Each structure stands twice: as C-alpha cells, then as structure tokens.
Amino acid sequence: MSIPHLSYNPKLELHLPVKARSATTQEPSEPDWLSNIRSFRARVLWSRGRRPAFRTADGRFVDADTHDTSAYHLVLREPARGDILACVRCAPLERLRSSRVRSLAPEAASQLLRGAEISDSDVLEGARLVVEPTWQRSGLGSRLLVAETALAQLLGRRLVWGTMGCRQGQDRFFAKFGRTPLGEQRFTLPQYDDEVVIMIGRPEQVPSHLEGAVASARAELRSCFDKHVTSLAQPSTTEITGH
Numbered sequence: 001m002s003i004p005h006l007s008y009n010p011k012l013e014l015h016l017p018v019k020a021r022s023a024t025t026q027e028p029s030e031p032d033w034l035s036n037i038r039s040f041r042a043r044v045l046w047s048r049g050r051r052p053a054f055r056t057a058d059g060r061f062v063d064a065d066t067h068d069t070s071a072y073h074l075v076l077r078e079p080a081r082g083d084i085l086a087c088v089r090c091a092p093l094e095r096l097r098s099s100r101v102r103s104l105a106p107e108a109a110s111q112l113l114r115g116a117e118i119s120d121s122d123v124l125e126g127a128r129l130v131v132e133p134t135w136q137r138s139g140l141g142s143r144l145l146v147a148e149t150a151l152a153q154l155l156g157r158r159l160v161w162g163t164m165g166c167r168q169g170q171d172r173f174f175a176k177f178g179r180t181p182l183g184e185q186r187f188t189l190p191q192y193d194d195e196v197v198i199m200i201g202r203p204e205q206v207p208s209h210l211e212g213a214v215a216s217a218r219a220e221l222r223s224c225f226d227k228h229v230t231s232l233a234q235p236s237t238t239e240i241t242g243h
C-alpha cells in the first residue's frame, strides 16, 4: 500500500469544553463545530458497516457521545474546503460523570491514582482519535497525539489515559508515543467490533525524540489559550498555525 503524502500543512484547531463556556456565551448544546466532528467520527468509525451503531436507519452518521461537551477537542482540517482530516477528544477526568477507563476497570484505575497520589483533576482522558481513512499513515494521528500531550502539560495534568483498540494495531500506534498498557487485560466491546486495552502516559515523561514536537505544540496551544483569555467574547474556535 502506498503511503499518502499531504501537500499542505493542515490547520490545528482547539475547541474548549462547551459546558465551561455556556454560562457566559449561552452557546447551544451542540455547536456546528461539534456536529461536524461527530458526523466525521461516526463516518470513519462506521467503517463500511463494521460498526452499525454509528449510522441511523435513514443513513445519517451519528456519534452523539455524552463526553463531548465536557472535553477539549483538537482538530486538523484540509485548508481549501475546511474538511476535517483528523480529531481527538481530551476530557478533564473530573468533568466526566462516567469515565470510560473507570467503567471498564474501576479497581485498576483507583489503584493507579492512589499509588501515584494523584486525583481526578490530574488526569486527562483521551478518546476518539480518528483520522480520515484516505490520510491514515501520513502523520496526522501522530500530530494530534503530540498535541494532546502538550495540552495535558499546559493543563497541569500528570496522567493521560484512555482505551485503545487492538484489532488493527492501534495499541501499537499509541506505544510509539510512550503510552503503556495498564495491566494485561483486554476488554471486548461489541459496539466497536474490537478489543481494547487501557493505556496510560505521563505528559512530563515524553520520549526524547518527541520533545521538540511537544514543545512546539505547547507554544501553539499557549498562544491559543492566551487569545481565549484576552477575548472571552470571541467564537469558541481558535485556529493556530501548525508546525
């Protein structure tokens, strides 16, 4: 299979949690950017019928996940038409009513937090890292995972965790970024037609070959946050130049 090559540098967007903003901006519960992310994810995850739950009987792609409004979202877009190429959700654990990691492995999760003496507000739960199939294996997933690590650092999170599928080697992709499995248990999730493992990462312990990329993603995100702070009335999307 030939590796696709992007001829442009896709834009990186940061979206803030909707719930945190709603009191001041009265944003609708599903702004347009979130509808677009949800239908993009559903189309990719539906995967030609492999996961039927992501498509309705009348053919719409739907992934109305309840964690979305509590989370940060990072998005890469094609510059000319603005189509989403890839996205990832990063949720502060204390905002989640029902963490995916906790619901699968409550005991292992609490042992981990207790042992490391960290609380929910030290943890970022990553999920729904999804790349447009045409552009998989062209570095977009890497760029978002690096940006997720940078975001975790800026938010002062000591741990990132999430559930990763195994059937297509996704867990090996995450391992390249220093993520390690929490135990050896695999969980079968029929709705995803997959088995998942829980993987964790320490944002302050970035593999040395990624330090430069994480530092530059951090600088981009910092300027993005600065814009949000100085301009609360701005729209919820801030575009920042990619590296």
Ligand SMILES: CC(C)(COP(=O)(O)OP(=O)(O)OC[C@H]1O[C@@H](n2cnc3c(N)ncnc32)[C@H](O)[C@@H]1OP(=O)(O)O)[C@@H](O)C(=O)NCCC(=O)NCCS
Residues within 6 Å of the ligand: 128, 129, 130, 131, 132, 135, 136, 137, 138, 139, 140, 141, 142, 143, 163, 164, 165, 168, 169, 170, 172, 173, 176
């Ligand atoms: C898994 C996924 C996010 C990877 O993103 P991507 O943009 O294709 O990955 P990249 O091009 O950044 O790859 C980075 C490295 O990981 C490797 N890699 C990527 N996908 C892999 C996989 N499925 N299995 C093993 N290695 C993989 C690449 O070969 C590359 O290795 P290299 O650095 O040695 O060249 C993407 O394939 C995807 O969206 N899959 C469908 C949705 C999904 O399963 N998401 C994960 C939820 S658990």
